[in-house]
Amino acid sequence: MKEVRTRFAPSPTGFMHLGGLRTALYNYLYAKKNGGKFILRIEDTDQERFVEGATEVIYDTLRGCGMDWDEGPDIGGDYGPYVQSDRKDMYLPYAQQLVEKGAAYYCFCTKEELDERRAACEAKGEVFKYDKHCLNMSKEEVQQKLDAGVPYVIRLNCPTEGETTYEDVVFGKLTFPNDTLDDMVLIKQDGMPTYNFANVVDDHLMGITHVMRGMEYLSSTPKYNLLYNAFGWDIPEYVHLTTVMRDAQHKLSKRDGDAYYSDFIEKGYLKEALINYLALVGWNPGDDREFFTMDELIDVFDIHRLNNSPGIFDMNKLDWMNTQYIAKMDPEKYLEMGTPWFDKVLAGKNIDYKRLAELMQGRTEVFNRVPAMVEFLAEMPEYELELYTHKKMKTNPEVAKESLELVKPVLEGIQDWTESNLHDAVMEAIASSGKKNGAVLWPLRIAISGMASTPGGAFEIAYLLGREETMARLEKSMEKLAENA
RNA sequence: GGCCCCAUGGUCAAGCGGUCUAAGACAUCGCCCUUUCACGGCGGUAACUCGGGUUCGAGUCCCGAUGGGGUCACCA
Numbered sequence: 001m002k003e004v005r006t007r008f009a010p011s012p013t014g015f016m017h018l019g020g021l022r023t024a025l026y027n028y029l030y031a032k033k034n035g036g037k038f039i040l041r042i043e044d045t046d047q048e049r050f051v052e053g054a055t056e057v058i059y060d061t062l063r064g065c066g067m068d069w070d071e072g073p074d075i076g077g078d079y080g081p082y083v084q085s086d087r088k089d090m091y092l093p094y095a096q097q098l099v100e101k102g103a104a105y106y107c108f109c110t111k112e113e114l115d116e117r118r119a120a121c122e123a124k125g126e127v128f129k130y131d132k133h134c135l136n137m138s139k140e141e142v143q144q145k146l147d148a149g150v151p152y153v154i155r156l157n158c159p160t161e162g163e164t165t166y167e168d169v170v171f172g173k174l175t176f177p178n179d180t181l182d183d184m185v186l187i188k189q190d191g192m193p194t195y196n197f198a199n200v201v202d203d204h205l206m207g208i209t210h211v212m213r214g215m216e217y218l219s220s221t222p223k224y225n226l227l228y229n230a231f232g233w234d235i236p237e238y239v240h241l242t243t244v245m246r247d248a249q250h251k252l253s254k255r256d257g258d259a260y261y262s263d264f265i266e267k268g269y270l271k272e273a274l275i276n277y278l279a280l281v282g283w284n285p286g287d288d289r290e291f292f293t294m295d296e297l298i299d300v301f302d303i304h305r306l307n308n309s310p311g312i313f314d315m316n317k318l319d320w321m322n323t324q325y326i327a328k329m330d331p332e333k334y335l336e337m338g339t340p341w342f343d344k345v346l347a348g349k350n351i352d353y354k355r356l357a358e359l360m361q362g363r364t365e366v367f368n369r370v371p372a373m374v375e376f377l378a379e380m381p382e383y384e385l386e387l388y389t390h391k392k393m394k395t396n397p398e399v400a401k402e403s404l405e406l407v408k409p410v411l412e413g414i415q416d417w418t419e420s421n422l423h424d425a426v427m428e429a430i431a432s433s434g435k436k437n438g439a440v441l442w443p444l445r446i447a448i449s450g451m452a453s454t455p456g457g458a459f460e461i462a463y464l465l466g467r468e469e470t471m472a473r474l475e476k477s478m479e480k481l482a483e484n485a
Numbered sequence: 486g487g488c489c490c491c492a493u494g495g496u497c498a499a500g501c502g503g504u505c506u507a508a509g510a511c512a513u514c515g516c517c518c519u520u521u522c523a524c525g526g527c528g529g530u531a532a533c534u535c536g537g538g539u540u541c542g543a544g545u546c547c548c549g550a551u552g553g554g555g556u557c558a559c560c561a
Binding site for chain 2: 009010011013043044045107111114118125126127128129153155171174175176177179180182184185187188189190192194195196199214215216217218219220240242243245247248249251277280281282284286287288290307308309310311312313314316317318319320321323327362363364365373390393426427430436437438439440441442444445446449451452453454455456457458459461
């Protein structure tokens with residue numbers, strides 16, 4: 001059996017779209033699953049779009065996610081170069097070969113002429129298709145123009161009758177009427193190949209066996225096949241992937257800040273969670289498992305379980321999955337990742353980050369939500385007296401006042417300000433007072449945090465705050481209670 | 486608009502003619518646990534787009550309608 005060779009062929013835009021990342025992932029998984037090769041090729045035939053540092057973004061993202069390529073621009077390989085602009089001289093001869101075979105032809109129509117004809121067509125509400133105007137030019141006439149240096153493009157000569165059928169792994173048999181096929185340009189006026197042409201030539205030259213790409217290429221694939229056939233090359237297996245959507249009618253988009261890998265990383269999503277979730281949009285293992293490491297994905301990945309209907313990228317589920325990954329991560333790693341987020345609001349506050357991290361790890365959904373959750377430690381927030389009212393805890397401002405009066409001297413008597421000392425002393429006082437735990441602990445926590453919910457109970461918060469700050473906050477809250485009594 | 490693709494709960498989805506009075510997960514709701522929140526546990530609400538066929542039998546096959554998406558560049 002032939003070695004499986006897949007490829008990821010992004011154009012360097014400076015950003016990695018999640019849809020693209022998923023395409024890369026599936027290509028990677030399939031290659032690894034079959035002991036094949038995963039190739040990275042940069043498609044930069046459009047010189048006007050060149051973006052500085054864009055290839056690095058691609059490298060960093062793929063490597064960061066654990067998708068190492070076997071051949072690529074930076075590491076080479078037997079089929080290089082792997083950057084299309086470095087291969088630009090390779091394409092014209094292939095196009096000329098097609099012209100000789102009669103499968104393609106020179107076209108001297110100018111852009112302006114074409115635009116005019118296109119506009120006229122649209123005005124009549126018709127679909128514009130190149131009319132093969134230059135197809136029947138005599139050989140001599142063509143040569144004459146070529147010799148005279150008249151600018152030209154080379155076009156594919158598509159059939160106008162019949163239909164083309166091909167097989168796609170996820171969509172099955174696909175049939176297109178030939179009269180909808182446009183004579184696409186193969187070589188542009190500047191001598192560079194078009195994306196479509198370079199793609200076919202490169203895929204063949206690089207021995208790509210499985211072409212996995214977005215389904216937006218579904219309807220141009222018949223033209224690709226025309227090319228393969230004209231050259232007498234083997235047609236690769238096609239695996240068209242559905243679109244990753246934001247909702248039923250929109251793709252993930254740049255505008256909403258939810259399209260790029262970097263957007264998510266900056267918000268504090270873990271790349272492992274992102275990859276894991278992304279793998280599940282449009283594919284499933286056939287059983288109930290949802291958590292996978294890269295190696296596990298390689299193990300279970302099956303190209304035949306790819307879905308053929310578009311999937312919506314569910315932020316809710318991503319959040320949930322991210323929460324799970326964070327909860328399971330190494331505590332030291334959490335501390336390391338969480339520290340910059342703590343620093344945003346707690347820098348210079350002398351808070352025990354290690355303890356804070358322990359308390360926060362199980363409550364963190366996405367790191368960018370961390371600062372808002374811990375900010376109260378830096379400064380006591382303004383709060384409403386209503387916070388003291390909690391039916392289940394059997395407390396209200398009245399009860400709170402009493403409870404705090406009970407607890408204050410106890411706290412003052414604690415020598416060594418540790419959580420367990422705090423706990424033991426206060427619990428003992430509560431027990432001997434005959435009060436309910438909640439009726440004391442809820443008010444205490446409110447009094448020193450000003451928050452309905454905090455990343456820990458009264459003792460944890462008191463510990464984090466330290467003795468001095470805790471007592472200061474407590475006294476202030478007691479005054480507030482007294483004033484409003 | 487032409488052509489192409491798609492169609493199970495709010496979302497991801499299992500299902501590949503009978504075992505579907507349709508699995509699981511997220512979200513949502515309720516209860517339990519608990520010094521808050523969260524975690525966790527238990528339970529609930531919630532779907533085969535519609536209409537024709539084919540068949541003894543259809544979520545599963547066919548046709549049509551509807552809805553959604555894609556594509557129609559000397560962009561990739």
